[in-house]
Amino acid sequence: MKLLDDLFALQEIDKEIAQLRSSQQRLPQKLQRKKKEVQDSKKKLNDIEEEIKKKKVLIKEQESLLLTCESNISKKQSQLNSIKSNREYSSLLEEIKTFKQEKANLEDNALGSMEDLEKLKAKYEEEKISVQKVESEYQEFQKEVEQDLAQVDAEMAEVQKKRKEQRSIVEQQDRQTLLTYERVLSVNGKDGMSAVDEGSCGYCRSQLIPNEIVGLKSGNIIFCKECGRLMYFIDMISNISY
Numbered sequence: 307m308k309l310l311d312d313l314f315a316l317q318e319i320d321k322e323i324a325q326l327r328s329s330q331q332r333l334p335q336k337l338q339r340k341k342k343e344v345q346d347s348k349k350k351l352n353d354i355e356e357e358i359k360k361k362k363v364l365i366k367e368q369e370s371l372l373l374t375c376e377s378n379i380s381k382k383q384s385q386l387n388s389i390k391s392n393r394e395y396s397s398l399l400e401e402i403k404t405f406k407q408e409k410a411n412l413e414d415n416a417l418g419s420m421e422d423l424e425k426l427k428a429k430y431e432e433e434k435i436s437v438q439k440v441e442s443e444y445q446e447f448q449k450e451v452e453q454d455l456a457q458v459d460a461e462m463a464e465v466q467k468k469r470k471e472q473r474s475i476v477e478q479q480d481r482q483t484l485l486t487y488e489r490v491l492s493v494n495g496k497d498g499m500s501a502v503d504e505g506s507c508g509y510c511r512s513q514l515i516p517n518e519i520v521g522l523k524s525g526n527i528i529f530c531k532e533c534g535r536l537m538y539f540i541d542m543i544s545n546i547s548y
């Protein structure tokens with residue numbers, strides 16, 4: 307039947323359009339995900355930079371504490387010469403011992419901080435290389451996506467032209483059926499026809515009544531009462547390609 311054949315051909319074009327439209331949406335999303343990788347990597351680099359700054363401040367503080375402690379020790383040591391009583395002398399020695407213990411602790415801390423700083427600096431250099439890598443990957447990918455999108459757009463323009471021609475072929479035969487088909491198509495965005503499969507709509511499985519089957523076979527236009535798709539038997543379509 308010519309009308310069904312022509313509608314079926316229109317639906318094939320509409321499926322192509324749906325696929326191209328999905329590529330037009332998917333490609334920029336892929337690019338967006340890649341961009342996020344670059345941003346994440348840059349943020350990591352910034353975080354390390356912040357940690358380095360904080361560590362440097364801490365090291366300065368630790369150095370100043372160490373200086374104070376050292377000056378306390380030498381003050382106490384010079385006092386030793388002017389001490390008269392044994393009791394005072396041993397008490398001062400005790401104080402010096404405590405300061406020396408504190409000094410040793412401060413030196414350990416300062417050394418630990420220096421080691422941390424070196425590790426952070428190495429981590430920073432590593433992350434810097436990683437940022438450069440994802441950034442150049444992104445630029446490469448961006449070029450690819452732009453080329454792919456341009457190709458998809460060109461294909462879309464071509465297919466839309468084909469659709470216009472096919473649409474007018476159908477319109478000349480049955481404008482009302484065409485408009486109903488297009489209404490169903492606009493709802494789901496992909497198709498507007500459904501093959502009958504074992505007496506049911508192949509899409510939504512709604513059962514056809516015997517009258518509908520007889521009507522379809524004698525060439526009537528029948529839409530599925532559930533999903534609204536235009537029904538057909540596969541053997542009624544002569545240009546089917548599977």
Ligand SMILES: [Zn+2]
Pocket residue numbers: 500507508509510511512530531532533534535
């Ligand atoms: Zn249906």
